[in-house]
Amino acid sequence: MNKEIALIRGDGIGPDVVEEAVKVLNSVAKKYNHVFFYKEVIAGGRAIDMFNNPLPKEQLELCLNADSVLLGAVGGPKWDNLEQNLRPEKALLGLRGGMKVFANLRPAHMFPQLKSASPLKDEIIASGIDILIVRELTGGIYFGEKGMSPDGNSAWDTEMYSKKEIERILKVGFEAAEKRCKKVTVVDKANILSSSRLWRTVAENIHREYPEIELNFLYVDNAAMQLVRNPSQFDVIATSNMFGDILSDEASQLTGSIGLLASASLGDGSGPGLYEPIHGSAPDIAGKNIANPLAAILSAALMLRYDFKLEDEALAIENAVNSVLDEGWRTLDIAGNVEKTRALGKLVGTKEMGDRVVSALLNN
Ligand code: IPM
Ligand code: MN
Numbered sequence: 001m002n003k004e005i006a007l008i009r010g011d012g013i014g015p016d017v018v019e020e021a022v023k024v025l026n027s028v029a030k031k032y033n034h035v036f037f038y039k040e041v042i043a044g045g046r047a048i049d050m051f052n053n054p055l056p057k058e059q060l061e062l063c064l065n066a067d068s069v070l071l072g073a074v075g076g077p078k079w080d081n082l083e084q085n086l087r088p089e090k091a092l093l094g095l096r097g098g099m100k101v102f103a104n105l106r107p108a109h110m111f112p113q114l115k116s117a118s119p120l121k122d123e124i125i126a127s128g129i130d131i132l133i134v135r136e137l138t139g140g141i142y143f144g145e146k147g148m149s150p151d152g153n154s155a156w157d158t159e160m161y162s163k164k165e166i167e168r169i170l171k172v173g174f175e176a177a178e179k180r181c182k183k184v185t186v187v188d189k190a191n192i193l194s195s196s197r198l199w200r201t202v203a204e205n206i207h208r209e210y211p212e213i214e215l216n217f218l219y220v221d222n223a224a225m226q227l228v229r230n231p232s233q234f235d236v237i238a239t240s241n242m243f244g245d246i247l248s249d250e251a252s253q254l255t256g257s258i259g260l261l262a263s264a265s266l267g268d269g270s271g272p273g274l275y276e277p278i279h280g281s282a283p284d285i286a287g288k289n290i291a292n293p294l295a296a297i298l299s300a301a302l303m304l305r306y307d308f309k310l311e312d313e314a315l316a317i318e319n320a321v322n323s324v325l326d327e328g329w330r331t332l333d334i335a336g337n338v339e340k341t342r343a344l345g346k347l348v349g350t351k352e353m354g355d356r357v358v359s360a361l362l363n364n
Helices: 014-032 047-051 056-063 087-099 112-117 163-178 194-207 220-229 243-254 292-304 313-328 338-343 351-364
Strands: 002-010 034-038 066-072 103-109 131-134 146-148 154-157 182-190 215-219 236-239 262-266 275-279
Touching: 002 014, 002 056, 014 292, 014 313, 034 154, 056 087, 066 292, 103 163, 103 215, 103 243, 131 163, 131 243, 154 292, 163 182, 163 194, 163 236, 182 194, 182 220, 194 215, 194 275, 215 220, 220 243, 220 351, 236 243, 262 292, 275 292, 292 313, 292 351, 313 351
Parallel strands: 002 034, 002 066, 066 275, 131 236, 182 215, 182 236
Antiparallel strands: 103 131, 103 262, 146 154, 262 275
């Protein structure tokens, strides 16, 4: 298979982790006889420095014309004081909206080897954590009308969802649940928000097409609490853009480290998907060979699965990551007792972690 992948290395640790994901993709290509071509796309802080625009149109076009897009991370303190339209985050929203990737899948899976890195008590995580957060990504308050009064004394953002937007994201949620544990939890704030009440009505209607799936509803405040009280009750969580943003950070920490969580952002299937670790650009550790590349590597696995339909190859990456963790290799964020890990000779940097995954993949 020949595929062209757009790489947005981005800012901070973005370039560090994308480099390792590319190494792993190249070893998949070698092992399974595929050819992956790469093209570089500049977005985020780097694009502000170079073009005074976080996402120039030509850069978005490069993504739209690729078979898939891999992104590291964007942003950093250097650009924090710019006005809203010139911030690196604008590139992310521009990519998501421009590529029409409305469905953001964020699997929060706890590797059993890393149980001790979870802040939750053993008895709470005894039955594991395996949650798929299905976050709506191109609507809601992120994209709704916003503004400020001329005197600067008030400002607003709008949460608005159409039936069509809710339907298509919930379908993704139900279909994902069919392949998992057959349970969908819709998270909302229907006791307060009318947009949430529309989510509930639409969910109940669509549920008729998926009678074998159990559907329940939770208010977002309760869901945030239930995630730490009893995370194994969740299978698929389907929710709005902002609630999904918040709950996925929470869920990632429960699995041990935000450095492990991959994500896939998908549209209607007619264009490329956008794959990125959910962590940020962590400028304080950028370029130091410390960052955990596993979330980026696992995002590449999702790319193979969803955009290229290469399930065996995706599994090969996931199994390689699993065996590297089995062998005890740890980056700083998942080391637990750092001194002990170092003494055992198992503390590795970004590049070594990538190399370990490559050799596990090629030797299995
Ligand atoms: C994420 C990030 C982004 C978001 C920010 C950087 C705009 O937190 O991908 O979760 O809020 O969606
Ligand atoms: Mn976030």
